[in-house]
Amino acid sequence: MCRWLAYSGTPMLLDSVLYAPEHSLINQSLHARLGVESTNGDGFGIGWYGPDGDGTPAVFRDVGPAWSNRNLRELAAHLRSPLFFAHVRASTGSAIQETNCHPFRHGRWLWMHNGAIADFPRLQRELCMAVDPALFPSIEGSTDSEVMFYLAVTFGLDQDVPGAVARMAGLVERLGHEHGVPDPLQMTVAVSDGERVWAFRYASQGRPRSLFYTSRAETVRRLHPELHYLKEISDETRIVVSEPLGDLPGVWNELPEGSYATIPSDQGTDYLPFSPLP
Structure with a gap:
């Protein structure tokens, strides 16, 4: 599988999040603790938005x-962004090529995924046929993750992110069951429009892949006043990760199974329930 990270909040050097923590995403690319594989070396990607969080994101x-990768290290040491994604890949069978590396981009949207559609080759044709014909030429790679993204765009990502992702998941499960696949979907997904991040954790059956989010900055400051850099970040600053970047008590919270988080949230709660829609 893969490991990924989504950051949203006070503009931050990518290096401070990707490399500096004791169990950083770069460390996880070699020594993941909670993934199916400990090594995630089949490619990587970063996507980031400009200072105002608007417009089309950049992708490397x-x-x-x-x-x-020396170029990644160089970029991370000089890029400052209020919202960025990073992903290290362990292929589940699709080719190791640049177009299969996350995050995927369409217009202002970024998308990345950890998990798999079970028996994807059996379902691939019908899933692709469900993608809006106007969007289909935008699919460049051969992964289930990218097809999931364009299905979500087809099903209304611009209007209703949780609903679009739920309809995508519902289609995957329906087609999977029609083809005799008992547990079609395993996913942790992050998606952003440059203003917000949505993070989903779901599996058709069994335990979904791990996903964690940071406590509110004011809580972390109270728990760890010795961390002086926390004084510079806003209360809305949050990180969502496949596995924690360190072991500080009170910082990391596991996103419950069958739920999603929105950052920043205007719901008055850190997460809400998630389930596929028919």
Whole structure:
């Protein structure tokens, strides 16, 4: 599978999140603790928005491992962004090529995924046929993750993000069951329009892949007053990760199974329930 990270909040150097923590995403690309594979070296990618969080995000992807890429290290040391994604890949069978590396981009949207559609080759044709014909030429790679993205765009990502993702998941499950696949979908997904991040954790059956989010900045400051850099970040600053970047008590919270989080949230709660829609 893969490991990923989504950051939203006070503009931050990518290096401070990707490399500096003791169990950073770059460290996880070699030594993941909670993933199916401990090594995630089948490519990587970052996507980031400008200072105002609007417009089309930039994307940098490569097929090599993240831990040895000098260009990634150089970019991370100089790029400052209020909202960025990062992903290190462990292929589940699709080719190791740049167009299969996350995050995927369409217009203002970024998307990344950890997990899989079970028996994807059996379902691929029908899933692709459900993508809006106007969007289909935008699919560049061969992964289930990218097809999931364009299905969500087809099903109304611009109008209702949770609803679009739920309809995508519902289609995957329906087609999977029609083809005799008992547990079609395993996913943790992050999607952003440059203003918000939505993070989903779901599996058709069994335990979904791990996903964690940080406590509110004011809570972390109270728990760890010795961390002086926390004084500079806003209360809305949050990170969502496949696995925690360190072991500080009170910082990391597991997103419950069958739920999604919105950052920043105007719901008055950190997360809401998620389930597929028919």
